[in-house]
Amino acid sequence: MKIIVLVKQVPNTAEVKLDPKTGNLIREGIESIINPDDRHALEAAARLKEVAGGKVTVLSMGPPQAIDAVSEAMGMGADEGILLTDRAFAGADTWATSSTLGKAVETIGAFDVILCGRQAIDGDTAQIGPQVADYLKIPQVTYVFGIEEIKEKSLVVKRRLEDGFERVECDLPALLTVIGEMNTPRYPLVNRLIDACREKAPLKIWNAADIGVQTRDIGLEGSLTHVIKTFAPKLQRQIEMIQGDAKTAVKTLAGKLKEKKLL
Amino acid sequence: MTVWVEVDLCSGCKRCVRECPYGAVEMKEGKAQVQDRCTSCGACLQVCKEKALQTDVKPREIPEFSDRKGVWVFAEQREAQLNKVSLELLGKAQELGAALNQSVSALLLGDGVAGLAGTLMEYGAETVYLVEHKGLKDFRTNSYTKAIEDLVKKYKPNILLMGATHVGRDLAPRVSRRVEVGLTADCTELSIDPTEGILLQTRPAFGGNVMATIANRYSRPQMATVRPGVMEAARKPGAKGKVIKQEASLTEDEIGTRVLELVKERKKRANLSEAKVIVAGGRGVGDAGGFKILEELASALGGELAGTRVAVEEGWIPPDRQVGQTGQSVRPEVYIACGISGAIQHRAGMMNARYIIAVNKDPRAPIFQVADWGIVGDLHEVVPEMIQQFKKA
Numbered sequence: 313m314k315i316i317v318l319v320k321q322v323p324n325t326a327e328v329k330l331d332p333k334t335g336n337l338i339r340e341g342i343e344s345i346i347n348p349d350d351r352h353a354l355e356a357a358a359r360l361k362e363v364a365g366g367k368v369t370v371l372s373m374g375p376p377q378a379i380d381a382v383s384e385a386m387g388m389g390a391d392e393g394i395l396l397t398d399r400a401f402a403g404a405d406t407w408a409t410s411s412t413l414g415k416a417v418e419t420i421g422a423f424d425v426i427l428c429g430r431q432a433i434d435g436d437t438a439q440i441g442p443q444v445a446d447y448l449k450i451p452q453v454t455y456v457f458g459i460e461e462i463k464e465k466s467l468v469v470k471r472r473l474e475d476g477f478e479r480v481e482c483d484l485p486a487l488l489t490v491i492g493e494m495n496t497p498r499y500p501l502v503n504r505l506i507d508a509c510r511e512k513a514p515l516k517i518w519n520a521a522d523i524g525v526q527t528r529d530i531g532l533e534g535s536l537t538h539v540i541k542t543f544a545p546k547l548q549r550q551i552e553m554i555q556g557d558a559k560t561a562v563k564t565l566a567g568k569l570k571e572k573k574l575l
Numbered sequence: 576m577t578v579w580v581e582v583d584l585c586s587g588c589k590r591c592v593r594e595c596p597y598g599a600v601e602m603k604e605g606k607a608q609v610q611d612r613c614t615s616c617g618a619c620l621q622v623c624k625e626k627a628l629q630t631d632v633k634p635r636e637i638p639e640f641s642d643r644k645g646v647w648v649f650a651e652q653r654e655a656q657l658n659k660v661s662l663e664l665l666g667k668a669q670e671l672g673a674a675l676n677q678s679v680s681a682l683l684l685g686d687g688v689a690g691l692a693g694t695l696m697e698y699g700a701e702t703v704y705l706v707e708h709k710g711l712k713d714f715r716t717n718s719y720t721k722a723i724e725d726l727v728k729k730y731k732p733n734i735l736l737m738g739a740t741h742v743g744r745d746l747a748p749r750v751s752r753r754v755e756v757g758l759t760a761d762c763t764e765l766s767i768d769p770t771e772g773i774l775l776q777t778r779p780a781f782g783g784n785v786m787a788t789i790a791n792r793y794s795r796p797q798m799a800t801v802r803p804g805v806m807e808a809a810r811k812p813g814a815k816g817k818v819i820k821q822e823a824s825l826t827e828d829e830i831g832t833r834v835l836e837l838v839k840e841r842k843k844r845a846n847l848s849e850a851k852v853i854v855a856g857g858r859g860v861g862d863a864g865g866f867k868i869l870e871e872l873a874s875a876l877g878g879e880l881a882g883t884r885v886a887v888e889e890g891w892i893p894p895d896r897q898v899g900q901t902g903q904s905v906r907p908e909v910y911i912a913c914g915i916s917g918a919i920q921h922r923a924g925m926m927n928a929r930y931i932i933a934v935n936k937d938p939r940a941p942i943f944q945v946a947d948w949g950i951v952g953d954l955h956e957v958v959p960e961m962i963q964q965f966k967k968a
Binding site: 323325402403405406407410434435436437438439440441442443445446447450451452453454455468471472473474475476477478479480481482483486531532533535536537538539540541542543544549550551552553554557558559561562563565566568569570572574575 | 961
């Protein structure tokens, strides 16, 4: 089974802080990590390979330092890695990103399954998986938390819903986006990590020309949506602090709630 | 393709630093300097009074879209039950339609769902596009995408909105790619730009640390998804509309997926989005025992218990009760935040509550900045007092 895993290197948004004076994002010193959902996709790929055999290729797009994410993914079991990096890719929205990733997958060649995380923590859009699937004209299942059965030409998977789940059979080749509930990702093995950093490691770096995309279709120029403004979330309420010990304060509060007919 | 600063012209006013959506302009020795992460978006060029910022990027031409009319909402249903988010979106669509002087329509797809058209009209749909087919009985990405693609190509809408549900977040990106348009996910605010007439789509980014307003100038329909509980439904009792039926041509081969079984686990999942009162706790609650007291307050008020990400990670409450950026968005009448510091990720999920009450030991906790009423004190004293006094009331 030929498996491709799409991985994104993201800033650890749990550590992101705003400059209290300017309201701007403080970008310095924020750690870069493999997007959490994508780790579960890597784990799912490794397990799929253990059962069905085959090969796992990890594909990422990002600045040159995103090579760290690709190496780490190889440490977790991917057989080969490809990093798409080019100034021309910068500023891409999900439309341009899915065009780029789709073209890269076509360049890789035949595959059975593409796995990716449901969404990345820096954008939270959950759009790349379905958009790549549509680019490649293959079926998709999102919010996958289990693979129940591997058949010759299809997979049976479990898809999470808000109030339960559904069992879906999906023809191959297909794209699955996975959620954290799916598995517990393994730690990268040190010897595999070292191998991934060797000069002869099966690791390729591709630019726009390598996958044959035109600059008008990628990056900011190829994007259909644009950020026109960013701002710190605003605070809208006028607080009224209620004084006194617990008993007095609650009594005052109860009066205010009754006034508004909330009690 | 680059943007650069003519250093001699730069007055050091920092307007460009503030304007850059990517934080890519920094001050170095009193002059603006464009960093590597610049995407050449051009936002800084317009605010520079000294014309110190220059570029070789040619301005992009905006296509003519005057034939694109109408605000469309995808009516999500399962087993002929409408999802509440679709009615909320119709509420917003009425506002957008009024601002544009364009009509509001709903897309109703399924098998044996025609009976829902009346409800959609009561909530603001002037037209219901109805597609019924056996292949649309279950939600499946490809069959729904194909049906919507046909409608979009035939009727050329201006705006298309979907709920950011497990269905909407599967379908919307697929449709956007198919009809070759941009898409903005999980918007918390939608409005029409009064000069350009385009849809301004505002959403949290970077884990809710920043709000970004996004425009979709180069393709139509302008597509966005909105999380449940963010917009307000607006019912117009007795409102009528028309139904336009559309045939679907679907084959199982091209759909590629089959739903084998649908399993509901409703009993286990909390329904925070419908709750009138929510009592929520954070790190300050201290332990699972503390949440027992909060639960007592919640049940005294006929409400639901909720908590922050920390409370979930500590195992004090189950994940389906998490409110915030990575949990649910809620809009109850009253939200009582106990021992919650008010990290922005949490605030993103509860800012739309009608009234917010905050109880915290620390008077400087950010939660007090978003609350209507605040009590500085130990929640272990205040909450039992609330249970006692509110029960009497």
